[in-house]
Amino acid sequence: MAVYTHVSAEALAAFLQRYDVGELISAKGIAEGVENSNYLVDTTRGRYILTLYEKRVAADDLPFFMALLDHLDTKGLPVPPAIKDRAGEEIQELEGRPACLIKFLSGVSLSHPTPAQAHAAGDAMGAMHRAVADFTPTRPNSMGIETWRPLFERCGRSMDDIASGLYDDLGHALDAVEANWRGADLDRSAIHADLFPDNVLMIGNQVTGLIDFYFACTDIRVYDLAVMHTAWAFDAKGGGYDAAVGEALIASYEQHFPLSPFERAQFQTLASGACIRFALSRAWDWLNTPADALVMRKDPLAYVRRLKHYDAELVKRSV
Structure with a gap:
C-alpha cells in the first residue's frame, strides 16, 4: 500500500x-x-x-x-x-x-513471523489454492518469467548505481533460471503471487486476512509457495535464513497439496526466479519512484541476498 x-x-x-x-x-x-x-x-x-x-x-x-x-x-x-x-x-x-x-479486516502484519505463524500462513495459502479449484477466470502473470528479461534490460546498467556489479550478478542469475525453468510441466491455478508477511493479517497465531491481490494471476501453483518462502523465511535485509519458518510454511501447505518429487526438484529454481522478480521490480522502483511520493522504497539488495541462499542450496544439491 x-x-x-x-x-x-x-x-x-x-x-x-x-x-x-x-x-x-x-x-x-x-x-x-x-x-x-x-x-x-x-x-x-x-x-x-x-x-x-x-x-x-x-x-x-x-x-x-x-x-x-x-x-x-x-x-x-x-x-x-x-x-x-x-x-x-x-x-x-x-x-x-x-x-x-x-x-476492512482486523489484524496486524508481521515483521518477524514465528514458525507457528508461518505454519498458519502456509495453511491459509493451501486453503486458498483449494478454494480456487473451480475458479474459471484467468489472467496472465504481469510479472511472470517472460517479463523478467525485458525489465532487466530496462533497468540496465543503472542498477550498478544501486550496487556495484548488480547488473552482471542479476544477469547471470537470470540466465541460470531461464535455462532450468520447467513451468510448462507444473500445475497451474489462480495464485496470489505476492503473499508477503505484510499481506497476511494475524491475531496471535491465527490468520485473519489475506490482502493485496493486485498481482494475482494464473500461473504455477507451487511458484506461489516459493514466493511466500522467499518472503517469510528471511529477515528484512534478506539475511538470517530461518529454516524453522521455511519448513513450517512448506509442511502446512503440504497438508493441502503434498509436493511431488518433481515439484521439490524445481523448488529452488522457482524460489530463485521469485528472488530475481522482486529484485528487478524493486530496482526499477528504486530508480524511478517520484521524489514526492508518500511511499517507502524497498531495498532490491534484500532479494539479491536471498537469491544467494537459494543458489547455494542448489549447488549443494548438485554436488
Missing part, C-alpha cells in the same frame, strides 16, 4: 455518498507498499480501505481481481472483497483513477 494520488476530504465525502456506509469521519493515507494509493477510512458506519489503482494496475484487470476476491469470500477465506455501491457496482473512479472501497 502507498499514496501517490491525494484525495481531498470533500472529494472523499462525495465519493462515499454512492455507498450505504454512513458519513466520513476521517481518512488517513497508508504509506506502506509500492503499488496503489490507499487510505484508511472511518465513517459513522465502520472502517474501510479506499484503494486508488495506479499505473501498474491496469483497469482491465480489476474485474479479475474483484471476481477472485468475491469467489474466495464466498468460500469462507479471510479476504477483503470490494464493497458494492447502491447500484451494485464495485469499481468506481476517483481523482481520475479507478477506485474501490474495500472491506
